[in-house]
Amino acid sequence: MLSKHLFYLTSDQLCAYLWQGGRLTGGACFANDRAGIDDFMDYVDSHRASPVYILADLIEEDFQRVTVPHVRGRAGRTLLQRRLLQQYRETPFRHHEVQGRESTGRRDDQVLLSALTNPASVQPWVEALEQLQRPLAGLYTTTLLSEELVYKLKLRDQHLLLVTQQSAGWRQSYFQQGMLKFSRLTPALDRDGQPVNIGMETAKTQQFLTSQRLLGRGNVLQTVVVTPAAATATLDQQCEDGAETEFHFLTLESVAERTGLKTGDGRAGEMSRHLAEPMLLAFLARRTPESHYTLGPWQRYFKLWRARVNLYAISAIMATCCAVWTGTNLWQEHEANNDSTRLTAEAAQFDRRYRDTMAEMPPRVTTTANMRAAVNVERMLATQAATPLGMATVVSQALEASPQIRLLQLDWKVMAPAANAPAPGQDETQAQPISSLVAGIPQRAPQGLALEAEVLTAEDDYRGAVDRMNEFALALAKHPRMTVEIDKPPVDVRSSVKLAGKAGTQVVSNGHAKFTLNLVWKP
Template sequence: MFANLLAKQLFYVTSDQLHAYQWQHGTLSGPDVFPATRAGLDDFLAYLDSQGGRPAYLLTDLIEEDFTRLLLPHVGGRAGRKLRARRLVQQYRDTPYRTAHVQGRSEEGRRDDMVLFTALTNPLLLTPWVDAMELMQTPLAGIYSTALMGRDVLRLATARHRHILLVTRQAAGLRQTYFRAGAVKFSRLVHGTPVAGPVRALAEETRKTQQFLTSVRLLERGDVLHVVVLADPELAAGLSAGVENGAETIYRIVSVDTVLPAPRAGRLFGIADQPAAGPGGTGATGGAVASATDTLMLSLLARQAPASHYPTGAAGNYYRLWRVRLSLFASSVVLAAAGVAWSVANVASHVIARDHAEALQSETRHYRASYNASMSSMPPTVDKTANMRAAVSIDRMVARQGPWPMQMVGMVSATLERSPQIRLIQLDWRAAVPGAPTVSPGGAPGAAGLVAPTSSFALGIPTAPQQTLRLQAEVVSAPNDYRRVLGEMNAFAQRLAGMPRMSVEIVQLPFDIRPNVKLSGSVGTPTTNPDENKFTLDITWTP
């Protein structure tokens, strides 16, 4: 099936007949020859019907092919394409088979574009065959010229001179194509003049062409023209011995079978021994016989077809549809392969997941059996799980809400760091828990008291209890500096009171400043009171 998709039809058209070839598995088979008559067209229609929807490549070798060189203003983009299209229509009004090739820019003046306009000036030689392919919905990939195909032949022959005249023997006659710097400039077909004739005929035709090229200023006086003659293998030796080089003409005879390495040439240019006989076809016996050069160009066209040299018109729509169909087919194959790969991956993942699930289920059964065996040896308990959960919850609550002094002492420590003049003397911390005081049962002196049960508030259940801290400190200051001592104490008390949920009460001042207390002593007299500058604060913090 894939071989049928890659198979091609190759048609070689001359002024009086069409040669039909088939390309499959890298081999060119045929030809079937159809004359340019009503009967030949009918036979060609039957031939197309028998070949199905294989893509077709049409190679033309006609005398009525014109080449015109013009200089056009250098305009790029869409405007340039429109300019060349208008000029092309003016140049060739009577044929749809026309095209333009930009071949660089002129080196003089305003550096205009050098454009080669070429066309098949007699469309009646080609239109019947194209209409037949359109009628049979044959995918026409392109219409090609043997003159323009000469560029690929020179590339294979490794001819890289500036002025080259390629001479080939085609089924329609002798074709001479002139290349300047690798670009086609001119081509002519001499009908009925074989290269196999006298060497003098080859030299005469070359001389005429060289004179014409000089007259149209393609060749200058003193330019050397390299004539590359592509000959059939049986004629190459005779031509090499007969031609003579001149001062401005150098011949090079190239045999068709030496253009490519021998391992490829045999398959590339080999034609099947028995021509394929289509319905009404005449095989290779009717009309002109295809030469090895024709086979070379057809094989090159089948292997690496360039873009169409001439427009295919409506007949090319079936080729575009064929490419869309081929793209859809290739996309469906890719999607199908991806679907198969995805399905295989899913099946493999399912098998792996099932094996893992069975292993986990087996492990679960093992642990459950071990757990049941362990629990069977223990005495039955009531709500053991609920009790353990409750104990864990109580433990976490006590750790979080219990009356621990660390947090309150930490806040006092932070305040002391901000008050370097305050020196801590003593701390007395307690939690304000509503508990039971010591009770004397008989009130007898010396009788032992009973302690009431501890409240759950002492453990922080259900809320954290209030905490109090009695702080005794002194102010480090010079003697009798009462204003500074009082200020440092007040600043320290205010910093403590600024803590979140903290209240501060001054229990004892550094000195007694009550208005009803009698003053004593002398100002400036040193004192030996050890409690001077000491104060006491009661701090209450509600978590």
């Protein structure tokens, strides 16, 4: 966890604390003079360059409540900055906070303006940090941080006055529904050196709030006093409830328990005397909000420090990613090497088993390449050799669709040319070699089928016989690779044939008309 330097600034001095590991340590104080600032610079120079947070508790802190037109975006921010500059021209430490909108009229924004009206109480310390090039994260005030204390303590009263004892005196902060409206700091001792009467100071604050119309007459002001348990009895005598005032006391121990503040850090003695220092410093260290008051160029070293930290973080993330990626690659390489070793061992085992098997076999009649070629030829013959089964299947399907056709004879053959023509001087009576297309090498050969059938029809029904034959031929021709040619029809009606006969001669005898078809199938 990164450490943080926390500086508690009052009008008289500055106290330095260190926040590390969730605990607050230190407490060295430096007077607000030349010697004190020199000692402060020596102190800062002796510590590492951690982010610096200044928490101011000054009496010269002014609050003004104004209404501005409700404008959004850049124009609204510019309007607020101009209004803030008009209100506080003499100080660079200015702050604004939009707290809601009016319920009537134009519904203007309700804005709380605040500023440290005496910049001389802050500038020497800021310039010292600038000279030492320390990262100044922000400038905060106990008044604005008290909103966090009210939220932690769950104080939800509509009109609340929070009274806390701090090193600079008693801080009285007025809240409406949890939003800060006004704050004043009174000394802890009066002019005679006697402790101030908290009840009387509360009455003065209530009278001022009424005159400013922040608190209407008849409204009850709930006053919460945070004090050590030992001082509760004394303050109880000073604070008497009235018609418009009710007092409530909270001990430092209960507040520390409810806010989760660690007290085992060696600061219990100081905590029993002051509340704001350990309590609000712990809030500041844990939350680290944006700076309450503008710092301008005094914050440049913090921006550089934050950029450097971000670069370190990005570098660490990239290094982690690279380490993970490298580790993954190494693991994958290890797995690949194991797989390669395993596969090499399996291959050697298979080679050994192959050699043992081959050693037990009888002597080979030919080489392995020839045996492999023979197997390939056998597979090719089994898949591509010409067979009548394909054409017979087509004829069978056509016969199923034509019950009046009866098959008489089939003559199937492979339509393949001779492998080679007879050489000059060779005996032509010698048988010629058969083409390899018959075996389907390198591709299937065309096949022919001479089909002889007859038509079962009535005697002398020439037209019926011819129609049945044509229907049967068309059924065969539907096959995409089948060609059908009528070789001999039941009645030869071609123009090239002489028509002859005698009356009464039966061309279709006994209802049987024969015809012949030539089928060619090209795979």
